[in-house]
Amino acid sequence: MNPSPSSMRPGAVWCDTDGQPIQAHGGGVMFHQGVYYWYGENKDVPNMPGTERVEVVGVSCYSSRDLLNWKNEGVVLPAVPDDPDSELHPLKVVERPKVLHNARTGKFVMWMHIDEIGYQYARAGVAVADRPEGPFTYLGSVRPCDADSRDLTVFQDDDGAAYLVTGVLWHSAIQIVRLSDDYLRADGEFVRVLQRPGPPTARESPAVFKRRGRYYLVSSGTTGWKPNEAEYAVADRMLGEWTTQGNPCTGPDAELTFHAQNTHVLPVAGGDDAFIVMFDRWNPHNLRDSRYVWLPAEFSEAGELRIPWRDEWSVEMLTKGSPMAETVTVDRIDSRQAYAEGEVLRKTSAIYVNPAGSDDCEGPVATLARALEIARSTGVRRIVLQAGRYMDVALQLGPQDSDLVIEAAEGETVTLVGGHVLTGWTDEGDDCIACPVPGVREGTRDFRS
Numbered sequence: 001m002n003p004s005p006s007s008m009r010p011g012a013v014w015c016d017t018d019g020q021p022i023q024a025h026g027g028g029v030m031f032h033q034g035v036y037y038w039y040g041e042n043k044d045v046p047n048m049p050g051t052e053r054v055e056v057v058g059v060s061c062y063s064s065r066d067l068l069n070w071k072n073e074g075v076v077l078p079a080v081p082d083d084p085d086s087e088l089h090p091l092k093v094v095e096r097p098k099v100l101h102n103a104r105t106g107k108f109v110m111w112m113h114i115d116e117i118g119y120q121y122a123r124a125g126v127a128v129a130d131r132p133e134g135p136f137t138y139l140g141s142v143r144p145c146d147a148d149s150r151d152l153t154v155f156q157d158d159d160g161a162a163y164l165v166t167g168v169l170w171h172s173a174i175q176i177v178r179l180s181d182d183y184l185r186a187d188g189e190f191v192r193v194l195q196r197p198g199p200p201t202a203r204e205s206p207a208v209f210k211r212r213g214r215y216y217l218v219s220s221g222t223t224g225w226k227p228n229e230a231e232y233a234v235a236d237r238m239l240g241e242w243t244t245q246g247n248p249c250t251g252p253d254a255e256l257t258f259h260a261q262n263t264h265v266l267p268v269a270g271g272d273d274a275f276i277v278m279f280d281r282w283n284p285h286n287l288r289d290s291r292y293v294w295l296p297a298e299f300s301e302a303g304e305l306r307i308p309w310r311d312e313w314s315v316e317m318l319t320k321g322s323p324m325a326e327t328v329t330v331d332r333i334d335s336r337q338a339y340a341e342g343e344v345l346r347k348t349s350a351i352y353v354n355p356a357g358s359d360d361c362e363g364p365v366a367t368l369a370r371a372l373e374i375a376r377s378t379g380v381r382r383i384v385l386q387a388g389r390y391m392d393v394a395l396q397l398g399p400q401d402s403d404l405v406i407e408a409a410e411g412e413t414v415t416l417v418g419g420h421v422l423t424g425w426t427d428e429g430d431d432c433i434a435c436p437v438p439g440v441r442e443g444t445r446d447f448r449s
């Protein structure tokens with residue numbers, strides 16, 4: 001047992017804050033406003049006699065701020081026992097639920113594998129909620145881009161575009177399809193990759209993440225509940241070419257993925273280069289007792305993914321000692337990562353803004369605005385503007401910002417005009433409306449001195 005855990009113990013019974021074993025199999029984690037939400041299959045019923053199956057209970061949700069202690073938020077998408085035709089009837093298949101937040105609509109969108117007990121129906125179901133804790137309303141299922149659809153995941157890119165990644169064509173390819181802007185439809189541009197003749201080498205249980213501008217797709221072979229060798233592939237674009245890289249696992253039983261199967265890769269909020277690879281260690285004879293194996297990802301200089309076995313490890317090792325623990329570079333706006341950083345920023349001393357930061361940067365103006373947003377929500381009182389072009393920045397400061405220290409890198413000039421922060425060299429001219437805020441000094445500060 002691992003009640004009130006203080007460290008990760010892959011494969012141990014993992015209890016929620018009520019002391020009950022967590023029921024979130026084949027799941028995924030969404031980070032939203034400082035809270036992690038873990039969604040997964042609730043399998044908390046006995047196997048159907050003589051089978052390796054349980055009736056569908058529904059999709060569970062758990063919440064946590066530290067990735068170790070999880071509060072049960074309940075079954076957020078329950079089975080529908082009184083309608084045998086429902087796709088959520090207990091005798092159907094509802095697997096691998098994954099949730100994204102859509103910033104445009106404000107909704108939480110869940111995609112999941114919907115099937116009948118013989119796995120011939122093979123569709124992708126979608127449900128929607130107003131809050132991460134649900135309840136989710138089931139909208140129905142589709143055959144994305146006119147293909148069958150089995151194990152699936154979703155991935156949200158920094159620019160807000162989201163993709164459904166799913167096993168198609170009778171286990172012979174992984175299909176990546178761009179979701180509609182509201183994330184509710186899966187009939188956009190698509191590619192079919194990692195093509196194989198069929199089981200057991202065909203890929204399933206896809207999990208996607210992005211690191212340093214590169215996309216990674218971890219998958220398993222196709223042997224049902226039985227473990228097999230994992231594999232990962234990389235690409236420069238989600239809808240581009242994917243190159244197979246081999247098995248990322250190392251250590252005892254790495255060729256059997258530590259007797260587990262991956263389900264999701266979780267970017268750790270505020271961690272520098274910190275990702276947790278989530279696996280399920282299935283117990284086909286007592287599925288409710290399937291365990292979780294969470295392991296930190298490691299990367300070589302060249303960006304190769306490695307997942308070494310660990311008996312026990314601490315989540316803090318993913319944030320401590322990294323530059324992120326002291327300072328955070330905010331170079332993107334409104335991205336999942338930026339939100340993720342928010343929580344850890346409570347422990348940081350400064351928010352570093354870097355408008356020229358990366359190709360994904362959506363613009364310096366909003367980036368500084370984002371830094372202010374993060375400063376307000378975290379209590380960090382120092383924003384450091386690194387070298388770059390902060391063009392026509394008109395930042396609305398309020399009374400709550402009066403103790404905010406805004407610094408610039410050497411050579412930069414920042415002008416505070418009433419309720420606004422301006423750079424010294426806006427191309428567009430000073431078109432901001434001065435609006436004095438008590439406590440905010442007006443004037444120009446030259447940071448050369």
Ligand code: GAL
Pocket residue numbers: 026095096151204205222223224225261
């Ligand atoms: C696996 C799949 C699981 C589940 C299982 C049923 O291949 O990844 O999600 O469908 O088969 O046998």
